[in-house]
Amino acid sequence: xxxxxxxxxxxxxxxxxxxxxxxxxxxxxxxxxxxxxxxxxxxxxxxxxxxxxxxxxxxxxxxxxxxxxxxxxxxxxxxxxxxxxxxxxxxxxxxxxxxxxxxxxxxxxxxxxxxxxxxxxxxxxxxxxxxxxxxxxxxxxxxxxxxxxxxxxxxxxxxxxxxxxxxxxxxxxxxxxxxxxxxxxxxxxxxxxxxxxxxxxxxxxxxxxxxxxxxxxxxxxxxxxxxxxxxxxxxxxxxxxxxxxxxxxxxxxxxxxxxxxxxxxxxxxxxxxxxxxxxxxxxxxxxxxxxxxxxxxxxxxxxxxxxxxxxxxxxxxxxxxx
Amino acid sequence: xxxxxxxxxxxxxxxxxxxxxxxxxxxxxxxxxxxxxxxxxxxxxxxxxxxxxxxxxxxxxxxxxxxxxxxxxxxxxxxxxxxxxxxxxxxxxxxxxxxxxxxxxxxxxxxxxxxxxxxxxxxxxxxxxxxxxxxxxxxxxxxxxxxxxxxxxxxxxxxxxxxxxxxxxxxxxxxxxxxxxxxxxxxxxxxxxxxxxxxxxxxxxxxxxxxxxxxxxxxxxxxxxxxxxxxxxxxxxxxxxxxxxxxxxxxxxxxxxxxxxxxxxxxxxxxxxxxxxxxxxxxxxxxxxxxxxxxxxxxxxxxxxxxxxxxxxxxxxxxxxx
Numbered sequence: 001x002x003x004x005x006x007x008x009x010x011x012x013x014x015x016x017x018x019x020x021x022x023x024x025x026x027x028x029x030x031x032x033x034x035x036x037x038x039x040x041x042x043x044x045x046x047x048x049x050x051x052x053x054x055x056x057x058x059x060x061x062x063x064x065x066x067x068x069x070x071x072x073x074x075x076x077x078x079x080x081x082x083x084x085x086x087x088x089x090x091x092x093x094x095x096x097x098x099x100x101x102x103x104x105x106x107x108x109x110x111x112x113x114x115x116x117x118x119x120x121x122x123x124x125x126x127x128x129x130x131x132x133x134x135x136x137x138x139x140x141x142x143x144x145x146x147x148x149x150x151x152x153x154x155x156x157x158x159x160x161x162x163x164x165x166x167x168x169x170x171x172x173x174x175x176x177x178x179x180x181x182x183x184x185x186x187x188x189x190x191x192x193x194x195x196x197x198x199x200x201x202x203x204x205x206x207x208x209x210x211x212x213x214x215x216x217x218x219x220x221x222x223x224x225x226x227x228x229x230x231x232x233x234x235x236x237x238x239x240x241x242x243x244x245x246x247x248x249x250x251x252x253x254x255x256x257x258x259x260x261x262x263x264x265x266x267x268x269x270x271x272x273x274x275x276x277x278x279x280x281x282x283x284x285x286x287x288x289x290x291x292x293x294x295x296x297x298x299x300x301x302x303x304x305x306x307x308x309x310x311x312x313x314x315x316x317x318x319x320x321x322x
Numbered sequence: 323x324x325x326x327x328x329x330x331x332x333x334x335x336x337x338x339x340x341x342x343x344x345x346x347x348x349x350x351x352x353x354x355x356x357x358x359x360x361x362x363x364x365x366x367x368x369x370x371x372x373x374x375x376x377x378x379x380x381x382x383x384x385x386x387x388x389x390x391x392x393x394x395x396x397x398x399x400x401x402x403x404x405x406x407x408x409x410x411x412x413x414x415x416x417x418x419x420x421x422x423x424x425x426x427x428x429x430x431x432x433x434x435x436x437x438x439x440x441x442x443x444x445x446x447x448x449x450x451x452x453x454x455x456x457x458x459x460x461x462x463x464x465x466x467x468x469x470x471x472x473x474x475x476x477x478x479x480x481x482x483x484x485x486x487x488x489x490x491x492x493x494x495x496x497x498x499x500x501x502x503x504x505x506x507x508x509x510x511x512x513x514x515x516x517x518x519x520x521x522x523x524x525x526x527x528x529x530x531x532x533x534x535x536x537x538x539x540x541x542x543x544x545x546x547x548x549x550x551x552x553x554x555x556x557x558x559x560x561x562x563x564x565x566x567x568x569x570x571x572x573x574x575x576x577x578x579x580x581x582x583x584x585x586x587x588x589x590x591x592x593x594x595x596x597x598x599x600x601x602x603x604x605x606x607x608x609x610x611x612x613x614x615x616x617x618x619x620x621x622x623x624x625x626x627x628x629x630x631x632x633x634x635x636x637x638x639x640x641x642x643x644x
Contacts, residue, residue: 054616054624067525068504068508069497069500069501069504070525070526124615124616124619124620126614126615126616126618126619127615128614128615146615146616148616148620150620154619154620154621154622155620155621155622156618156619156620156621157619157620159621175391178391179391182390182391186390203389203392204392254614254615254618255615256615256618256619257619258619283618285618287614292448292450292576292609293446293448293449293450293468293576293577293578294376294446294448294468294470296448296478296576296578296605296607297446297448297476297478297479297578297579297580298446298470298472298476298477298478298479299476299477299478299481300476300477302376
């Protein structure tokens with residue numbers, strides 16, 4: 001097995017650039033001038049099924065079945081790639097605010113589209129940026145995100161939903177709204193804010209410079225974000241990414257959307273207070289440390305940079321593009 | 323920030339070699355000829371406090387206290403490094419069986435020692451082997467493991483203990499004993515076995531070539547392994563590591579001991595059936611894939627190599643040292 005760093009794909013080889021539409025599966029959605037042909041040039045954001053899907057759209061055998069004492073379930077679901085620019089651009093923070101806003105609107109639109117599929121329960125939207133220690137996390141330097149529609153609420157999301165539900169049962173308040181109150185009073189972990197959104201390093205950050213962006217007003221569901229709020233989110237997200245790049249010289253990161261499971265699951269008695277107890281957010285996870293045996297064995301993360309220090313450094317970092 | 327691969331420490335700079343005892347904290351334990359002085363030459367295995375402890379032995383302020391709505395707890399506990407050879411040797415599988423056996427006995431002895439500290443509840447023993455994509459997981463190529471004594475049962479261990487308890491409540495059998503029965507009948511996921519231990523790739527392996535080594539006889543607690551069983555464990559562990567090296571050209575891996583929490587915690591009513599429902603094992607986790615946004619967001623691991631294929635390849639791999 002070859003442990004050498006993966007080779008970065010050149011622009012000439014990139015299948016995501018405008019003009020290479022025939023090198024990808026057919027688009028399922030695109031922002032393009034009305035009248036322009038699907039899978040032709042002229043788009044601004046283009047969504048295609050993944051060529052290496054984690055889950056497959058063929059909805060056979062979705063029930064759990066036994067294999068001796070084990071449970072087995074086919075990997076049914078959807079896996080889309082959201083190509084965020086027609087140009088061979090790598091970095092969301094080098095986009096204009098308007099371009100980031102377009103991308104964020106496409107995220108919401110695709111999550112809503114997957115929600116129509118009643119076999120699916122949850123959408124995970126994420127972005128892998130940069131090479132993680134030279135490894136093959138993203139060898140094609142063309143900005144894109146991935147959207148996975150799952151037939152279950154996955155473990156980590158369920159844990160978070162259960163915690164927020166427990167907090168609501170004790171306090172009759174949304175834990176994220178309470179966190180927002182405390183953080184905007186404290187300001188020690190604040191990174192940046194505007195009228196609509198608040199960005200901060202969470203109290204028990206698992207990764208150095210981990211940053212969360214929350215809507216200030218209680219809101220359970222990213223896909224139902226008010227149309228007028230996308231521009232404020234775009235501007236704050238881009239600002240956070242510019243600060244991170246300037247401070248740490250363009251570190252690899254994961255961007256992850258944490259949002260409520262699909263609305264049809266809210267009818268489940270267990271989730272009946274979800275509209276009150278959950279609050280969506282964007283998580284930026286710089287990949288600067290490498291979890292090893294301790295993290296695997298415990299689920300506890302060693303973070304050498306306290307969030308108060310991280311937030312101060314991010315606040316002091318330049319917001320000018322390099 | 324520098325994203326270049328970390329520099330590997332040379333033998334001359336290594337603080338763990340025999341003769342460099344003054345470059346580490348004072349030993350807390352060593353296998354050495356009777357009469358030889360502590361922190362001098364002549365040892366076979368040497369245990370020292372970590373110079374960069376994850377948790378600290380100073381037992382002040384161990385109670386949880388509130389910081390606004392957050393909980394805070396000081397990082398109390400113990401963190402030891404078990405240096406497995408006096409020579410600048412990197413690889414457990416290049417040791418003799420007798421040398422591996424010595425190491426395994428020291429593991430048990432140190433876990434038992436930490437158990438005497440009634441402020442601690444759990445011991446995590448792990449080994450990080452090799453450079454993970456050139457990153458700084460182990461830049462000193464001198465074989466050693468780490469032992470962390472925790473004042474809590476950590477999240478992942480607790481989840482595993484709860485699952486096994488739930489299974490026992492439904493079936494009145496240990497789930498690991500049932501798994502052993504099924505796997506030794508199936509043999510599709512078997513890697514190797516001897517009279518006392520069984521090594522296999524688990525059904526829903528999270529990492530390609532993930533391998534578990536279990537005692538065939540029900541046994542809850544590694545630290546109380548019968549004296550006569552260490553040699554069989556040493557031989558099977560070494561064989562698994564040789565197969566892995568020969569198949570995959572010495573991949574990086576984590577070795578993690580999963581064992582019961584300390585015996586004084588078993589008195590807790592919640593864990594009252596633990597002696598019957600839990601079963602210790604060694605987990606070998608090759609680090610061939612790099613979890614990114616999807617794994618972070620879901621807790622689900624994408625494993626491109628089915629465990630049946632992995633096990634077959636490991637069975638076919640040579641057991642001869644290179």
